[in-house]
Amino acid sequence: MYVSDIDMLSPRSLQECLYLLENEKASFRLLAGGTDAVVRMKEGKWQHDCWLNLKNIDELKFIAIEKDEIHIGPLTTHQEIISSPLLRDHADVLVQACREVGAAQMQNMGTIGGNIGTASPAGDTIPALFVLGAIIELTSLTGKRHICAEDFFIGPGKTVAFPNEIITKISFKIRGKHDLGIFQKLGPRKAQSISIVNVAISLSMKEGTRECTGGRIAFGSVGPVVLRAKKCEAMLALGELSPDMIANISRVAWKEVMPISDIRASASYRRDMASALLERGLYRLMKRWADDERKPF
Amino acid sequence: MKTIDFFINGTEISITCSPSKTLLDVLREDAGLTGSKECCGKGECGSCTVSLNGLPVCSCLLLAGQVHGQNIVTVEGIGTPENMDPIQQAFIDEGATQCGYCTPGLIVSARSYLNSIGHLPGLDEIKQALGGNLCRCTGYTKILKAVQTAAQRLLTFREL
Numbered sequence A: 001m002y003v004s005d006i007d008m009l010s011p012r013s014l015q016e017c018l019y020l021l022e023n024e025k026a027s028f029r030l031l032a033g034g035t036d037a038v039v040r041m042k043e044g045k046w047q048h049d050c051w052l053n054l055k056n057i058d059e060l061k062f063i064a065i066e067k068d069e070i071h072i073g074p075l076t077t078h079q080e081i082i083s084s085p086l087l088r089d090h091a092d093v094l095v096q097a098c099r100e101v102g103a104a105q106m107q108n109m110g111t112i113g114g115n116i117g118t119a120s121p122a123g124d125t126i127p128a129l130f131v132l133g134a135i136i137e138l139t140s141l142t143g144k145r146h147i148c149a150e151d152f153f154i155g156p157g158k159t160v161a162f163p164n165e166i167i168t169k170i171s172f173k174i175r176g177k178h179d180l181g182i183f184q185k186l187g188p189r190k191a192q193s194i195s196i197v198n199v200a201i202s203l204s205m206k207e208g209t210r211e212c213t214g215g216r217i218a219f220g221s222v223g224p225v226v227l228r229a230k231k232c233e234a235m236l237a238l239g240e241l242s243p244d245m246i247a248n249i250s251r252v253a254w255k256e257v258m259p260i261s262d263i264r265a266s267a268s269y270r271r272d273m274a275s276a277l278l279e280r281g282l283y284r285l286m287k288r289w290a291d292d293e294r295k296p297f
Numbered sequence B: 001m002k003t004i005d006f007f008i009n010g011t012e013i014s015i016t017c018s019p020s021k022t023l024l025d026v027l028r029e030d031a032g033l034t035g036s037k038e039c040c041g042k043g044e045c046g047s048c049t050v051s052l053n054g055l056p057v058c059s060c061l062l063l064a065g066q067v068h069g070q071n072i073v074t075v076e077g078i079g080t081p082e083n084m085d086p087i088q089q090a091f092i093d094e095g096a097t098q099c100g101y102c103t104p105g106l107i108v109s110a111r112s113y114l115n116s117i118g119h120l121p122g123l124d125e126i127k128q129a130l131g132g133n134l135c136r137c138t139g140y141t142k143i144l145k146a147v148q149t150a151a152q153r154l155l156t157f158r159e160l
Ligand SMILES: Cc1cc2nc3c(=O)[nH]c(=O)nc-3n(C[C@H](O)[C@H](O)[C@H](O)COP(=O)(O)OP(=O)(O)OC[C@H]3O[C@@H](n4cnc5c(N)ncnc54)[C@H](O)[C@@H]3O)c2cc1C
Pocket: A029, A030, A031, A032, A033, A034, A035, A036, A037, A038, A039, A054, A074, A075, A100, A101, A102, A103, A106, A109, A110, A111, A112, A113, A114, A115, A116, A117, A118, A122, A123, A124, A125, A165, A166, A167, A168, A192, A193, A194, A195, B042, B043, B044
């Protein structure tokens, strides 16, 4: 089959798109920014009859706040997330993750829905969505499902979405004044590189102290899906996040991740780096917390 | 086959092709604009960079069916040999081009970047903005210098 045989339909509304997905006989692939999908097509991995181009569906592009929840449309590009003042205030960890995706060209083309849809264990927005406790909305002609980000991915490139479903919304609670987050990534090159290891951290701090009341840590590229480091998380609230405590937590991360060796890095290097990135991330967060509070600890 | 109408460098054109053809191939084969180059064909090198509605994107990963009704600017639309853009002039003045394969993409990226800022950028800022464009010849020093020179000239021009 030639690439030139693949047709394209560009629905104008979500309803029209869902209808095509359900009723047309052709085999479809959804196309957003194309930065993953077109590469797959060129590699000959995808031989479908028709693209469903989502780019004209304006109702899937939004960043909105409603009461204490933030909603992001799947067609929102990484660049739009980076430049949103709302997200900068309320979802710093996601903004930082999007900054790490590819370079300018990829940030202008690539979308958050596409990053989720690709479901790479190294996808940069995914750990951020884990620590934000994001909910992913799937819509089909017959209804909607809301799935917690952590339950959404079941393996490399595999999600719980059915072929007739589209990601239509990503939502999470806004962060409070004492919440702060960070995203750290190690890649072979500064721009355009796939993560060897990445980590997203979010902490809820107790005012005026170095004590953390709870937090989440999610590692990417160290297992078949992004994983929460629950043992490390449990240690966050044990006492002051002193340099010793941070070093201890990072040592536990070394054991908790389950990386494999592949062309990008060996498993043991990944373990070391997971631990180092977590340690660095926690230090940086504590530094920021101290600066924000303008109180020397 | 589909008919796709869009704007290239300000002129509306209508092209009949497979909607899965890349914009890069459409530009080079159907529109006769061979400035944009294909190098890696998968988003890594930026030699195919064009501006889509003002933002730099890789035309090797953009499909023709997706650009219907959109505004594309290629290196040819930034300036002509007779009437060069300050960024193009700066590349020549600073000797920022050798084999030239990366140059059209760099010019488009750099021009979009300069449009988006109003100050003289530092080297780190320029490196960040051009991170998606690879060059195998120059070693980048002169490219960075050229972008700074162009920024300086554009700022002086704006102040006049
Ligand atoms: C050079 C290069 C560098 C890259 N660097 C990084 C990086 O540093 N970090 C990183 O995480 N990624 C990186 N990527 C991968 C890619 O850019 C991102 O994953 C991007 O977010 C994908 O978005 P897209 O809109 O281009 O998706 P597309 O390619 O259009 O789609 C990707 C997949 O998601 C599906 N999909 C899209 N939208 C929806 C939807 N609404 N509902 C259901 N399914 C949907 C598609 O069917 C497809 O399977 C890179 C890619 C390239 C080419």
